Amino acid sequence: MTKPETRMDYGRRIARVTDHIAENLDGNLTVERLSEVAFFSPFHFHRIYREATGETLADTVRRLRLHRAAVELTRKEAPLERIAKHAGYGTLAAFSRAFAADYGVPPGAYRLRGKLLPPNPKKPHAMTANYRVEIAPFGGARLASIEHRGDYQNIGNSFAKVQIFFAAHKLPISRSFGIYFDDPESIPEKELRAEAGLLTGAKIPPHDRILEVKIPEMLCASVLHKGPYAELERAYRHLFRDWLPASGYEAADFSCFEEYLNDPRETPPSELLTRVHLPLKGDL
Numbered sequence: 001m002t003k004p005e006t007r008m009d010y011g012r013r014i015a016r017v018t019d020h021i022a023e024n025l026d027g028n029l030t031v032e033r034l035s036e037v038a039f040f041s042p043f044h045f046h047r048i049y050r051e052a053t054g055e056t057l058a059d060t061v062r063r064l065r066l067h068r069a070a071v072e073l074t075r076k077e078a079p080l081e082r083i084a085k086h087a088g089y090g091t092l093a094a095f096s097r098a099f100a101a102d103y104g105v106p107p108g109a110y111r112l113r114g115k116l117l118p119p120n121p122k123k124p125h126a127m128t129a130n131y132r133v134e135i136a137p138f139g140g141a142r143l144a145s146i147e148h149r150g151d152y153q154n155i156g157n158s159f160a161k162v163q164i165f166f167a168a169h170k171l172p173i174s175r176s177f178g179i180y181f182d183d184p185e186s187i188p189e190k191e192l193r194a195e196a197g198l199l200t201g202a203k204i205p206p207h208d209r210i211l212e213v214k215i216p217e218m219l220c221a222s223v224l225h226k227g228p229y230a231e232l233e234r235a236y237r238h239l240f241r242d243w244l245p246a247s248g249y250e251a252a253d254f255s256c257f258e259e260y261l262n263d264p265r266e267t268p269p270s271e272l273l274t275r276v277h278l279p280l281k282g283d284l
Contacts, residue, residue, distance in 0.1 A: 010245040013038040014052045021057075022064055029061055044240070044251040044278075046183035051241030054122060056186040062088075066102050066119070069095070073111040080107055131223035131238045135249075137284040138220045138277060143177055143197030144204045145213035151189050152180065153230060156264065158196035165210050166198060175199040177215065179257040184233075215257060219284055220277040221249065228269040232258070235276045244278070252279035 020037045021029060034057060035045035050056050055063070069087040072078060084095030084107075100106045102119040110117070144165070148158040155178055166173050179195040195213050204212050221243065225235040236256070244251065261273040 007245045010048075010052065013040065014049060017049065018053070018060060021060055025061070025065055025068060029057070031057065041251045041253050043181075043253050043255050046186040047236060047240045048244070048251070050183060050186060051237060052245065056183075058186065062098070063102065063119070066099055069099065069107065070103065070110065070116060070119075073107055074114060074116050080111075083107065129234045129238065131225070131235060133221050133223055133239070133243050133247075135219065135221050135280070138215070138218055138222075138279075140217040141175070141177060141197075141199055141215040142201070143195070143213045143215065144171070144200045144210055145179075145195045145197030146210050148194040148196050149190070150192055152184055152192055152194060155194055155196050158194075159198075162196055162198050162210060165207060166200075169205050171200060171202055173198055176260045177257055178260070179213070179215065179255050181255045216254065217284060218252060218254065219280045219282045221247070221280055222275050222277045225274045225276060226270075227272060229264070229272065229274065232274060232276065235274075239276065239278050250281040252281045254279040 017034050017038045020034065031045055032042050034049075035042040038045070038049075040048055046057065049060075053060065065087040069083050072083050072086070076083075080095075081092050084092045087095055087098075089095035089098065096106045096108075099110070103110055103117065104120055105113075144162060146158050146162050148155045159176060159178075163173065165171075175198070177195075177197050177199065179197070181193040182191070184192055197213055204210065221239060223235050223239060225232055256279070257277050259275045259277070261275060262271070264272060
């Protein structure tokens with residue numbers, strides 16, 4: 001499949017999802033179900049969808065429910081409370097705030113206009129940096145790892161705990177990896193999940209939180225990011241928005257992971273090097 005055909009195929013698959021959402025606004029709209037509709041890996045679907053459409057799945061559901069509410073406001077005499085509930089809001093106040101944010105006026109004023117008007121325009125895509133994508137086998141890694149929950153920018157605290165564990169047991173520290181299970185722009189911060197791990201060839205001493213986690217051997221696309229960790233989203237945006245849809249590849253059923261190539265305790269933020277890996281379907 002050529003690159004233009006691949007991008008068109010991604011576009012058609014995303015369009016199937018938006019059509020499915022529009023036709024099932026009150027149905028099963030989990031990421032697992034929607035990824036099945038598009039035949040994408042659920043491990044990466046949040047990012048694939050967001051980069052293709054410029055909004056999260058939750059944003060699309062909210063936007064389409066508010067559009068349905070706008071239609072109801074112009075065509076029905078139903079009480080505002082009933083329309084708010086149909087749109088998925090528990091209170092009229094919450095519905096009014098959300099509706100006004102999208103349409104510029106509260107629902108009561110919108111109803112008085114008596115005609116369907118479009119919502120406020122969306123913000124355009126942010127530009128991304130230019131990265132060179134490398135496609136190569138990843139040889140696998142056996143990690144001593146601790147689960148991290150919450151803001152990904154605080155994962156350094158989790159790495160510090162693993163480093164202290166290594167020092168206490170006189171284990172050599174070589175390479176460090178972070179495995180990231182969620183899209184931070186799609187999932188509430190407190191629900192974000194990750195693993196902070198250090199490569200080890202030794203048996204991991206018993207510990208209630210530090211456990212063995214394996215990254216398997218697999219084909220990966222990767223980019224090298226130079227700069228602060230807070231700017232790593234630019235690398236993901238390039239992989240998922242600019243490269244993957246035109247690449248001819250499919251994302252595999254394993255989460256993205258990062259390898260940190262220098263020590264943030266000794267390196268200025270502008271000089272930090274991080275290799276971001278996107279697992280791919282395909283032979284090694």
